[in-house]
Amino acid sequence: MSSIRQLSPHLLWQFFDTLCSIPHPSGHEAAVRQWIADWAGSQGLEVIQDAIGNLIIRKAATAGLERCKGVILQAHMDMVPQANADTEHDFTQDPIQPYIDGAWVRARGTTLGADNGIGLAACLAVLADDKVQHGPLEVLLTIDEESGMTGAFGLAPGLLQGEILLNTDSEQDGDVYMGCAGGVDANITLPYEQEPVPTGHQALRLTISGLRGGHSGINIHQGRASANKLLAELLMDIGQHETIRLAELNGGTLRNAIAREASALLTLPADAMETLARLVDTRQQQYRREFAGVDDFIALELTPAGLPARVMTTALQQRLSAALFACPHGVMEMSRSMRDVVQTSTNLGVISTEAKHIHVQCLIRSLSDEGRERVAGQTQAVFRLAGADCHFDGAYPGWQPDPDSAVMQLLLDTHKALFGVQPEVKVIHAGLECGLFKAAYPEWDMVSFGPTIQGAHSPDERVHIEAVSRFWQLLVRVLKQIPER
Structure with a gap:
């Protein structure tokens, strides 16, 4: 256990601390996947592991919100393994050591795994917190995003029932992403x-x-x-x-x-x-x-x-x-x-x-x-x-921007109502899984957002504590305001 468990929102940071303790570099997600599946099962949630190794976890709608459009909340389970030359670290065996550094959380000598561990922790916190109001909810957790997007490539059509996908793999507070590069x-x-x-x-x-x-x-x-x-x-x-x-x-x-x-x-x-x-x-x-x-x-x-x-x-x-x-x-x-x-x-x-x-x-x-x-x-x-x-x-493939996206407009309006400023709409020059999801689920309305993470894919990786709090507030409010079908 580390000091980050005392940060707010508590559930999110507690889940992230637990994720740091379970090695999960790309290609080695089995342990973290099993822990998540066991935890979700203990909460009475429906858990599905697909043929490629992705997890799908379903949670029933909050009372009164059953008629809302179904939401898929999405993150990936793997992290990039990078260590400084003077740091001995076996990413398949050793836990990440997070610590608070002023306004940031970072790791000792290695990548932190905030990419996409904060998004993953947020998904689990939504599942755990019955005070979060939402319609029919599915959490999609993919494998091997960082080294080949194997999980997104292998996602079969027909497994998921929702209409809106919220991707949590962006890295700048105040920005909302509606497109990404292919590779x-x-x-x-x-x-x-x-x-x-x-x-x-x-x-x-x-x-x-x-x-x-x-x-x-x-x-x-x-x-x-x-x-x-x-x-x-x-x-x-x-x-x-x-x-x-x-x-x-x-x-x-x-x-x-x-x-x-x-x-x-x-x-x-x-x-x-x-x-x-x-x-x-x-x-x-x-x-x-x-x-x-x-x-x-x-x-x-x-x-x-x-x-x-x-x-x-x-x-x-x-x-x-x-x-x-x-x-x-x-x-x-x-x-x-x-x-x-x-x-x-x-x-x-x-x-x-x-x-x-x-x-x-x-x-x-x-x-x-x-x-x-x-x-x-x-x-x-x-x-x-x-x-x-x-x-x-x-x-x-890349994810082509949709200027008519209803969930994008909802997120923009919600951000303005919460924080008094309109977020910037951007296209990210990185490989989000959204482009691949479109192949299996072309009807999905998708958007990507997340907290500020700097130095991703390097041992300089750090995540801004206050930005995580704003990310959580935005996520919770958006889930509550998803419209009816």
């Missing part, structure tokens, strides 16, 4: 072409660290540095010195998080040490100037390492370095119809070296299928020139 994963593989380490070489590990990272959709327009792109630029520098050889490179851990750390294992003769050190120092100074005010703690470090058994061939080293340097990354296009909205972006999320292959993962996002496919084609062309295999999977 696709690029999976790239290059054969590891090897040769013996040249005679007389020593090994050094080049490490890039101290970056902020962040959500590859929400933060992509903020100009944050990508450790993978910085490493690619350094490898191009290194490639001008033929005696410096590359044995392996690794960077980032998730395709939907901007890479915060990256490293390369290099071998070189003693007389090239000074050249490499000077090159690294020059780039570090440049990066600190270039990203001042955005990423202020970029650190490049060379440390002695054990001599590897092999290095890449010179040809592979050159092709790989060039491909990573040329790989699209960041904002590709801004929307022409919506001010300050990113239309298309891509994230060079993960680079990893294995025994026989080098793997690269990118996540491409766009409000349009055409934009997504264009950047996918560019990415494929770059890596094919380098001799790589590139295939795409997990494509999901």
Whole structure:
């Protein structure tokens, strides 16, 4: 138990604290799903687990509200597992350690899981609190949203009875979302072409660290540095010195998080040490100037390492370095119809070296299928020139805005009545599950809202305490005011 259980609204924070104690990274939701199902069953609620692993929990309408339109209150059960380099944490075994930091709640050395744990806790609090008035209610809790949207992809038509979906996976208090980007994963593989380490070489590990990272959709327009792109630029520098050889490179851990750390294992003769050190120092100074005010703690470090058994061939080293340097990354296009909205972006999320292959993962996002496919084609062309295999999977559609949405208008009016200000209506450059839900339930009227969460998908993640309170007030009032059928 942590101090956050004393925060208000009490039920929501108590549920969130419990969720923090149950490991639930993407792909490992079984324990938290079982806990939720057991708890809901003990409350006399109807619980259904569908074929893909999603949970559906039904609660009867409050007396007098039986004729209201049915509402589906929705969240996802998984969280992004990211830890600082100096934090030892097994996300499949160890609990998250939340704590209060002034006006915020954050976690010790890891992601907090407020994305989407606060929304999930709110869903459970609605189910638990009989003082919350609502019509026929279904809570839909999906799996694997962060790493592939498997739960949303697999949601079968006909399981849910409601007409209105309230998605709780947005991250800015005072904003209401009526659309989102679609996306696709690029999976790239290059054969590891090897040769013996040249005679007389020593090994050094080049490490890039101290970056902020962040959500590859929400933060992509903020100009944050990508450790993978910085490493690619350094490898191009290194490639001008033929005696410096590359044995392996690794960077980032998730395709939907901007890479915060990256490293390369290099071998070189003693007389090239000074050249490499000077090159690294020059780039570090440049990066600190270039990203001042955005990423202020970029650190490049060379440390002695054990001599590897092999290095890449010179040809592979050159092709790989060039491909990573040329790989699209960041904002590709801004929307022409919506001010300050990113239309298309891509994230060079993960680079990893294995025994026989080098793997690269990118996540491409766009409000349009055409934009997504264009950047996918560019990415494929770059890596094919380098001799790589590139295939795409997990494509999901965007959620197209509906200007005539009745639930959107209800939420706007309710927000104005509660807080005296009209919320901003936005389209989010991130993958909400709403676009996929439309495939199985095209008649649903949908809206997304949530409290302020900063630094999602990174260990800097934090949620604003007062914004959670406002989110809860808004949710409770909207549920009470859903119109009759």
